[in-house]
Amino acid sequence: MASERKATADPARSLALLWRTREPTSRSAGPALSVDRIVRVAIDIADAEGLDALTMRRVGEALGVGTMSVYTYVPGKAELVAVMIDTAYGEMPRPTVEGDWRTRLERIARDNLALYQRHPWMLRAETTRPVLGPHLMAKYDYELGAIVDIGLTDVEVDAVLTLVLGHVKSAARAASEVVDLERETGMTDGQWWQSHAPWLETFLKPGAYPTASRVGTAAGQQHGAAYGPEYAFEFGLQRVLDGISVVVAERAANR
C-alpha cells in the first residue's frame, strides 16, 4: 500500500498557517500566544545564534511558556521554519527602481544578499517543500516585474530570476561559511589558513598541483581573505548580468 503517507503533508494546515487563516478567538482576554509572537522570537533566536540554537524548548522558554504550548499554534518545527522564511521575505523592500533592467536586476540581487546577511539561517534552512506563503508570492511578483518586459519569454524570465537568485544564494552561503568559521574557531579566515598551511605542505608532494597552489595563493592574498566572498559575489553578478544581456540583445536584434 504505497498510498499511505506519513502525513505532515496536509496542504490545508500548512497553507492556512502561512496565510494566517484563523478566526479570532471569542475569548475576552486573548490567548497569551500567537503565531506572530512565536515567529518573531524564533527569528530573533535564529538571527542571534543560528539555526542550531533554534529548538522548540528554547522558543517556549523565550516566550515564558511551556515547550508544548508552542504546538498549539504551529504543527511542528518544519512548519515554524517555513513561516519564519515567509516572514523574512515580507520585510524586504520593494522599491520602484529608476533605470534599465540591469539596474533593477542588480538592485534585486543586492537586496537579496542583504536579506541573507541579516538572516543567515535562511541559507541553512532546508525546506524540501516550497514555502508558498503570501510574502514569497509578493516577492516573486515584484522581482518578475523588474524583468517581464525585457523581450524574453515568460519561461526565460523565470529562468533569469532563478539564475540571479541562485548566484546570490551561493555567494551568500560562501560568505556565511567564513563568518561561521571565524565564530567557531575564534580565528580570522587568514589565521585559519595560516594554521593549516604547514600541515598541508607536509602532506603535499612538493611541486604537485602547481596550478592550484599558484591560483589559490593569488586568490587568497589578493583580497585579504576578508573580501573573498564579496569579490566572488560582485564578479559573478556582473558575469551573470553580462550573460543575460547577450540573450536580451539577441532577441532585440531579431525582433
Place this chain on the structure above:
Amino acid sequence: MASERKATADPARSLALLWRTREPTSRSAGPALSVDRIVRVAIDIADAEGLDALTMRRVGEALGVGTMSVYTYVPGKAELVAVMIDTAYGEMPRPTVEGDWRTRLERIARDNLALYQRHPWMLRAETTRPVLGPHLMAKYDYELGAIVDIGLTDVEVDAVLTLVLGHVKSAARAASEVVDLERETGMTDGQWWQSHAPWLETFLKPGAYPTASRVGTAAGQQHGAAYGPEYAFEFGLQRVLDGISVVVAERAANR
C-alpha cells in the same frame, strides 16, 4: 578567556584523516575496520537513503560492529562526512578535453552536476570548514587547468570557477528538492502542485499578483514540471558561459 576553544578544531587530526596518514598496524591479523571501509559504507547509506539516514549507529550496524568502534578510526561524524566528500571528489573523471575553453568548462559543469546526482547528500552536507583533502585538491587543480590560459588574472580564473560551480550546485539542489519531494509525498511534482493550487486560490485575492501567476503558470506547464530543474541548469549555464565570454573577449581585445 575567549582564547579557549571547544576543540574539534585540531588541524593535524582532521587533515591526517583526510590524507590517510596512518602507519600500518604491526599486528598480524589487521584490524577488522579501516577508514576506507567505514567511508565506503557511509557513502552507500547516504546515497541510498539520504543524509538523515546516516547515523553512527547505522554505520556500525552496516559494518557488523559496535557503534563506538567507528570512533576508533574517525573522530566524529563531521569528520566522517568530510572524508566522504573528499572521497566522492576522487571518483570524478578528469579527462583531457579537446576544444576551446568553453567546451572544457561546460564539460566540467556537467561532470559536477553528475556528481551531485550520484551523491545528492553532498548538497546538504554542511561543512562550515573547508575540506582540504587530496581529492578536492586534485579536482581544483584539474578544473583550474581548463581555464588558466584564457587570458584572465589568477584571481579572475578562481572567480570564474567559483561562479560556474556555484551555479551547478544551485541547479542541482533545486533538482534534488524535487526528487525529495516526490519521495516524501509519493506524488510527482505536478500532482503536488495540483493538490495545492486550489487551496492557494482560496487565499489569494483574485487578480492579485498577475505577473507571478502568469509566469509561474507558464514556467510550470512548459516543461512538464519534470524538466524544470534541467531547463534552469541549461539556461543558466549558457548565460554564465556567455557572461564569461564577454570578459574573455574584452581582455583579448585589449591585449
Place this chain on the structure above:
DNA sequence: CGGCGCGGTCGTACGGCGTACGGCCTCGTT
C-alpha cells in the same frame, strides 16, 4: 617463557532533540 602494555572493540550512559499523549484549568455559553 612469562608478564605487560597497548591498540582495537564496544556496552552503558548522558544530555539533548522533536513531539505524542493526556490531564488540567479557565472561560463563554447554555
Place this chain on the structure above:
DNA sequence: AACGAGGCCGTACGCCGTACGACCGCGCCG
C-alpha cells in the same frame, strides 16, 4: 449552575552524537 471547548503544558518516548571506561588478545621485552 453545569458544561464543553480551547489553551496550556508535564511527562515520557524514541531518536541522536558521543564520553567513558572495561575487556580482550597480540607482540614485545626482560
